[in-house]
Amino acid sequence: MPQSLLAFLAMMIATSSALTQFAASNRVREEMMKSELEIMANAVALEAVELQAVPVGFDGLTQFSRLKENTYFTVENRSESFRKEWTVKYVDSSGNESQSPTDIREVTISVYHSRYTRPLVEHTRLIGQ
Amino acid sequence: MISLLDHISSTMVYGALALVLIATQLRAQETSIQQTIVYASKKQTLEFADMVEREFKLIGSGIDARADMMQAIETDEQGNALSFSFRYDDDAGTPIQVEYRMVPTDSVTINRRSIPLYEVQRFRNGTRDGGGPRTVRRFRVQFLTDSGTLTADPGEAELVRVTFTSTLPMGDLDDFFLPETNWGITLRPMNLAI
Structure with a gap:
């Protein structure tokens, strides 16, 4: 009887060790995947700011306020889908948010991926009048 | 008889434990090796990306004539930039001619397909001066107009x-x-808008 209990205990320890290792390995893979997606999200954010926000200038930024849109990072024939969310607000010369209109607008783009609830990348640009 | 059964069962338990522990250990080692290789590769890739980002922003800096700022991109059938060159003046006003050139290095097998690899070499005033990792599979440089349309005309x-x-x-x-690691950026070099 004692031998059986000891054998059972040993099996439990080995199984627990294997499961812990499996979970650790999955965490590493998840981190690798997230870092890869962050690099792509960064490319998406920078391109959106340069191609969409900068050309419209100070006055045109209003159209981006609270705008949400889907976009893709495409490599050859593969695409990864992301969601962009824009925030536009007035800031003063010190960069603090202002409730009244100023000559500087801060445009922030947050890029999300369906695997995560928080944005992978947030990019902010100040655009003056 | 009981003693014999004890021996057999203890050997079976030992064997099962040993197998579980060996498999766990091998998996841990494999994960650790993969993590190290991926980290090293990503570090190299991001260092190259950082250099590209900083240098491409300078395209045309200090150059008056638009036609002298950069040359048309020489591409292969897949759209890879075999050669891309541009000019800018450094802080002291010295003209710098930079060329990024894709040079074949090796090949790898991914999903049973053989894929050629390249090194993106950087030349500064005609002399080799740094570059990227030797494992670049694809390197693309594209010109865009202000509206985001692709153009071949620098x-x-x-x-x-x-x-x-x-x-x-x-x-x-x-x-x-x-x-693989994919990286991308879209830049608006200040002097191209002038």
């Missing part, structure tokens, strides 16, 4: 989009969870 370009894919530098890539 005279019309206001933005430059750079994307590249690099593979891991070692190991059987089919065994890796993520055998």
Whole structure:
């Protein structure tokens, strides 16, 4: 009887060790995947700011306020889908948010991926009048 | 008889435990090796990306004539930038001619397909001066107009989009969870808008 209990205990320890290792390995893979997606999200954010926000200038930024849109990072024939969310607000010369209109607008783009609830990348640009 | 059964059962338990522990250990080792290789590769890739980002922003800096700022991109059938050159003046006003050139290095097998690899070499005033990792699978430079339309004419370009894919530098890539890293950026070099 004692031998059986000891054998059972040993099996439990080995199984627990294997499961812990499996979970650790999955965490590493998840981190690798997230870092890869962050690099792509960064490319998406920078391109959106340069191609969409900068050309419209100070006055045109209003159209981006609270705008949400889907976009893709495409490599050859593969695409990864992301969601962009824009925030536009007035800031003063010190960069603090202002409730009244100023000559500087801060445009922030947050890029999300369906695997995560928080944005992978947030990019902010100040655009003056 | 009881003693014999005890021996047999203890041997079976020992064997099962040993197998579980060996498998766990091997998996841990494999994960650790993959993590190290991926980290090293990503570090190399991001260092190259950082250099590209900082230098491409300077395109045309201090140059008056638009036609002298950059040359048309020489591409292969897949759209890879075999050669891309541009000019800018450094802080002291010295003209710098830079060329990024894709040079074949090796090939790798991913999903049972043989894929050629390249090194993106950087030349500064005609002399080799740094570059990227030797495992670049794809390096693309594209000119965009202000509206985001692709153009081949460097005279019309206001933005430059750079994307590249690099593979891991070692190991059987089919065994890796993520055998490649993709990086991209779209820049608006200040002087192209003038």
